[in-house]
Amino acid sequence: MIDFKTDSFQPGLSVDCVIFGFHNNELKVLLLKMKNLDFWALPGGFVGKDHGVDEEANRVLESRTGLTDIFLRQFYLFGNVGRTSTEHLDSLEAQGLISSDNVSWFRKRFITVGYYALVEYSKVKQPTVDDISERCDWCSINELPEMMHDHLDILKKAHETLKKELNYQPIGINLLPQEFTMPELQALYETILEKPLDRRNFRRKMLGYEILINTDKRRTGVAHKSPNLYKFDVKKYQKAIQGGLSQSW
Amino acid sequence: MIDFKTDSFQPGLSVDCVIFGFHNNELKVLLLKMKNLDFWALPGGFVGKDHGVDEEANRVLESRTGLTDIFLRQFYLFGNVGRTSTEHLDSLEAQGLISSDNVSWFRKRFITVGYYALVEYSKVKQPTVDDISERCDWCSINELPEMMHDHLDILKKAHETLKKELNYQPIGINLLPQEFTMPELQALYETILEKPLDRRNFRRKMLGYEILINTDKRRTGVAHKSPNLYKFDVKKYQKAIQGGLSQSW
DNA sequence: ACAAAAGTGTTATTTCTACACCCATGC
DNA sequence: GCATGGGTGTAGAAATAACACTTTTGT
Numbered sequence: 001m002i003d004f005k006t007d008s009f010q011p012g013l014s015v016d017c018v019i020f021g022f023h024n025n026e027l028k029v030l031l032l033k034m035k036n037l038d039f040w041a042l043p044g045g046f047v048g049k050d051h052g053v054d055e056e057a058n059r060v061l062e063s064r065t066g067l068t069d070i071f072l073r074q075f076y077l078f079g080n081v082g083r084t085s086t087e088h089l090d091s092l093e094a095q096g097l098i099s100s101d102n103v104s105w106f107r108k109r110f111i112t113v114g115y116y117a118l119v120e121y122s123k124v125k126q127p128t129v130d131d132i133s134e135r136c137d138w139c140s141i142n143e144l145p146e147m148m149h150d151h152l153d154i155l156k157k158a159h160e161t162l163k164k165e166l167n168y169q170p171i172g173i174n175l176l177p178q179e180f181t182m183p184e185l186q187a188l189y190e191t192i193l194e195k196p197l198d199r200r201n202f203r204r205k206m207l208g209y210e211i212l213i214n215t216d217k218r219r220t221g222v223a224h225k226s227p228n229l230y231k232f233d234v235k236k237y238q239k240a241i242q243g244g245l246s247q248s249w
Numbered sequence: 250m251i252d253f254k255t256d257s258f259q260p261g262l263s264v265d266c267v268i269f270g271f272h273n274n275e276l277k278v279l280l281l282k283m284k285n286l287d288f289w290a291l292p293g294g295f296v297g298k299d300h301g302v303d304e305e306a307n308r309v310l311e312s313r314t315g316l317t318d319i320f321l322r323q324f325y326l327f328g329n330v331g332r333t334s335t336e337h338l339d340s341l342e343a344q345g346l347i348s349s350d351n352v353s354w355f356r357k358r359f360i361t362v363g364y365y366a367l368v369e370y371s372k373v374k375q376p377t378v379d380d381i382s383e384r385c386d387w388c389s390i391n392e393l394p395e396m397m398h399d400h401l402d403i404l405k406k407a408h409e410t411l412k413k414e415l416n417y418q419p420i421g422i423n424l425l426p427q428e429f430t431m432p433e434l435q436a437l438y439e440t441i442l443e444k445p446l447d448r449r450n451f452r453r454k455m456l457g458y459e460i461l462i463n464t465d466k467r468r469t470g471v472a473h474k475s476p477n478l479y480k481f482d483v484k485k486y487q488k489a490i491q492g493g494l495s496q497s498w
Numbered sequence: 499a500c501a502a503a504a505g506t507g508t509t510a511t512t513t514c515t516a517c518a519c520c521c522a523t524g525c
Numbered sequence: 526g527c528a529t530g531g532g533t534g535t536a537g538a539a540a541t542a543a544c545a546c547t548t549t550t551g552t
Binding site: 010011012013047049050051052053054074076077079080081109111113168 | 259260261262296298299300301302303323325326328329330358360362413
């Protein structure tokens with residue numbers, strides 16, 4: 001149940017995080033299932049009067065994933081009147097998920113700041129529920145459950161933003177484990193861009209950026225020819241994305 | 250003086266507009282000078298409880314410029330604690346610009362949503378002051394006056410965003426008069442990008458997009474060889490920027 | 499006539515796209 | 526040994542970057 005001193009928070013303001021991970025060649029987001037209800041929500045929180053909005057987004061990210069120092073970017077403010085669903089609030093209230101002291105605060109008009117985060121899937125050992133959810137799971141962005149309020153719109157917009165920023169943000173370095181194969185990196189790009197890329201051209205272009213280091217190791221144990229393992233040259237990566245990698249995927 | 254029923258507004262939330270215009274080959278922004286004070290502010294406003302944030306930004310834009318149906322985009326939420334300046338608020342209050350009933354409301358922590366607008370300079374016949382300003386003027390972004398709160402940061406971020414979106418947004422069509430010359434269009438691009446472009450390559454590339462119509466008229470009366478007048482093919486322009494014009498200026 | 503800006507083409511370089519065969523591994 | 530995915534090169538097309546002279550106009 002949510003029960004807190006509402007007067008220490010900015011009224012009508014929340015943050016919501018779209019936390020992206022990459023696993024089994026699928027782009028996933030971390031979602032919360034509301035207790036005893038059939039809809040899910042983005043991990044979110046409220047903004048303390050003495051806390052910056054970015055700071056609160058980081059706090060949300062850390063409470064759900066246990067991770068700190070994660071790539072996290074604000075991408076849009078959702079400020080329409082009526083973006084929250086009265087029906088969903090009714091359900092939350094009916095399930096006793098909102099303290100009666102907080103009900104009127106929750107029912108007010110809310111705007112929310114959207115953030116997206118890129119995390120290494122395997123680093124999230126224990127996705128943690130919040131007070132009103134019963135599960136915290138990775139969901140493939142191709143099969144999303146019913147979502148609270150306008151959270152599906154928020155998620156869609158986050159994905160759009162990710163696509164646009166692919167060449168300007170350290171996408172790979174945050175979503176992949178430290179060592180990875182070229183096909184894995186390509187699959188990540190294909191998943192984000194939602195289109196297939198040519199294997200040879202992709203490899204040539206990636207290597208051309210000179211941001212990868214060949215570890216001279218190979219991934220063994222998996223089927224077929226064992227692929228080479230690469231890692232990012234962090235310094236060069238940082239420098240390269242400053243000006244944006246070259247365009248047109 | 251500002252004096253209104255604060256309880257019909259979202260507390261701690263404002264919108265600020267960076268209104269860009271282009272004149273004399275310079276990129277300009279519309280700013281307000283506070284009455285009897287030596288600092289300027291971005292045109293801004295508050296968000297009514299029953300009004301969308303975008304809607305309020307449009308209202309601000311219309312009240313300062315008299316224009317409707319203008320290109321206006323949200324670009325960032327400024328949510329740091331301490332982004333407003335106590336000293337500036339002191340000054341406003343000392344000048345009697347804030348009604349005593351509103352003072353405590355104004356002194357609270359505020360976040361603001363940044364919007365940028367692109368307007369045709371000559372269409373703004375009468376930049377209109379608001380209740381606490383004495384002038385509303387175009388300022389070149391190269392010589393900006395002292396600004397209130399974090400408004401300079403907001404302006405800088407707007408300019409950055411404009412640069413990035415140059416190939417994705419109908420920049421020219423909104424900032425230039427209906428008919429314009431190729432050198433004018435080039436100067437606009439050079440100003441936004443803050444770097445010189447090759448005249449021949451620029452022309453070839455622009456014409457290659459097939460979004461311009463040669464009017465077969467010339468600008469006369471100005472010195473030197475009279476340049477050709479072009480206008481945008483609106484439909485083609487709209488279509489072209491959907492996928493983004495090709496990159497790498 | 500002259501100063502200043504507008505108009506115009508070509509070439510070398512780079513980047514992009516499309517495409518097919520061999521190799522290594524686990525089963 | 527075979528099915529599967531990993532690795533590799535080349536050639537044609539397109540885009541980009543660099544560069545100089547002529548034309549028009551107002552003064």
